[in-house]
Amino acid sequence: MYFWLWIGVLIGSVLLEVLTASALICIWFAPGALVGLLANQLNLSFTVQIILFFTVSILSFVIIRPMAKEYLRGNVIATNADRVIGKRTRLIKAYHDGDYGEVRINGMIWNVISKDGKDIDEGKLIEILAIDGTKLIVRKIMED
Numbered sequence: 001m002y003f004w005l006w007i008g009v010l011i012g013s014v015l016l017e018v019l020t021a022s023a024l025i026c027i028w029f030a031p032g033a034l035v036g037l038l039a040n041q042l043n044l045s046f047t048v049q050i051i052l053f054f055t056v057s058i059l060s061f062v063i064i065r066p067m068a069k070e071y072l073r074g075n076v077i078a079t080n081a082d083r084v085i086g087k088r089t090r091l092i093k094a095y096h097d098g099d100y101g102e103v104r105i106n107g108m109i110w111n112v113i114s115k116d117g118k119d120i121d122e123g124k125l126i127e128i129l130a131i132d133g134t135k136l137i138v139r140k141i142m143e144d
Contacts, residue, residue, distance in 0.1 A: 001040075001046075002036075002040050002046055002049060003037070003040055003041075005036075006033050006034075006036040006037035006040055006049075006053075007033075007037065009029060009032075009033040009036070009053075010029075010030055010033035010034060010037065013026045013027065013029035013030045013033060014027070014030050017030075024065060024068055024069065027060075027064065027068075028057050028058075028060035028061040028064055028065070029053075029057050029060075030060075031056050031057065031060045032052075032053040032054065032055075032056040032057030032060065033053065034056075035052045035053060035056040036049045036050070036052060036053040039052050081131055082131065083106075084105045084106070084110075084128050084131070084136065085128055085129065085130060085131065086127070086128065087105060087127070087128050088125060088126065088127050088128075088141060089103050089104070089105055089125075089126060089128070090103070090123055090124065090125055090126070091103055091112070091120055091121070091122050091123060091124055091126060092104055092109070092122065093122060094119070094120060094121050094122040095112060095113065095114050095119060095120045095138075096119045097119070098113075098117075100112060100113060100135065101113070101114075101120060101122075101138075103126065103128075103136065103138070105128070105136075110134075110135070110136045111134065111135045111136070112126070112128075112135060112136045112137070112138045113132075113135050113136075113137055113138070114137075114138060114139065114140070115129055115137050115138065115139045116139065118140070120138070120140045124140055124141075124143075125140070125141045125143055126138040126139065126140055126141060127139055127141050
């Protein structure tokens with residue numbers, strides 16, 4: 001009775017995935033639909049078919065998505081900018097009232113913002129915690 005439902009879900013999920021190339025929208029419903037179709041052919045109740053469909057679909061999502069996402073990432077260009085994270089340096093321009101400060105790292109000048117939003121005066125020692133776009137997120141280091 002539900003044979004065509006499972007065929008429709010199977011075809012629909014595969015077709016939608018093909019139309020949205022590399023978007024990973026619903027491919028995990030295809031294995032679930034296959035199991036639902038198999039359960040239908042074994043004359044299991046519709047409730048069991050639905051439970052099996054969702055269980056297999058969720059397992060497929062958990063297993064397939066991380067692998068496919070890694071494979072479909074595309075060209076990731078390493079910039080080595082993350083080498084500055086953890087480095088310590090001194091501000092060459094103060095960070096005040098949300099106005100960017102500046103540091104020179106490896107010959108390049110970067111805009112900085114304070115992680116906690118507190119002002120940091122020029123010449124103070126800071127540690128680079130992260131990169132946010134073209135800005136470095138820093139924290140002031142207390143000097144002895």
